[in-house]
Amino acid sequence: MTTPPVCDYEGSDYQTIFWEQGGRAYEDRAEAIALKKLLPDAGQLLLELGAGAGRNTPRYTGYERIVLLDYSRTQLAQARARLGDSPRYTYIAADIYKLPFIDSLFDGATMIRTLHHMADAPKALGQVRRTLRPNATFILEYANKLNLKAILRYWLGQQNWNPFSLEPVEFAALNFDFHPQAIRQWLKTLGFRIKATRTVSHFRLGLLKRLFPAAFLAALDGLAQPSGTLWQLTPSVFVQANLTGPAQPTVAPQKILNWLQCPECGTHPLTDADEHLHCPGCGRNWAFRDGIYDFREPLT
């Protein structure tokens, strides 16, 4: 199966450089506020897509179990070091374009700062949709090409791409900004209904961040976020969408083997072999090492 290229974070110090030393306390707090407002109070099984080093995972307090999925094994290792091993967390290295889960499994999913890297966003969103149950809640964050700064730069002739056109813009290799209308259209086509939209990071300006404490700016941001229902001009937008369709029983299979399918051939169930999972359909073996299920490439 051919899939689009992946922006590979293997070995990256993203969490340290971008978040911990990057002066982004305001953005982090603003995201926490948006998530608190958009997450349901309770849920069973949440899929965190592009979980990275687990920065947001502790915020998903209402869910009984959380599957952290990321293409990068080293990001997942950092998440595991932060969150530890417990029945509540499952760590899976896999490509969002080939999710190793059976259909209609999760009653929740989040995708924060990750669609940003999808060269084929509708394809990625289609995979998310496949693995969600009807009525599941999907919280999607996307980078907005129609942001105020991009509009001003375009009008002043400092930027050659048009922020008003619907197609994504790849402003750096495998880094994409999206038009809000395109996102709404893709979600609708896939059967999602948007329940809420919050615009985030209204005050992402170096000068403001130097002048005011992060907590103050984030609190102001929280007040401004609901305006996302009316217009979206911030660099980051959070959408809460529900998958439409008849309700299904809400019991998730307890054992992970009941959740998984081969990402290459779709066979389910996989069988539990020594230190790896075996696919009886195509014969591939998938490693389980250091607490992480690895569906990136099969064992030889």
Ligand SMILES: C[S@@+](CC[C@H](N)C(=O)[O-])C[C@H]1O[C@@H](n2cnc3c(N)ncnc32)[C@H](O)[C@@H]1O
């Ligand atoms: C910018 S980081 C965001 C991490 C985390 N969501 C956060 O907000 O702190 C993007 C993450 O998406 C992951 N990623 C990118 N493309 C992916 C793909 N095709 N499948 C799975 N993960 C992917 C990267 O490995 C990286 O950890």
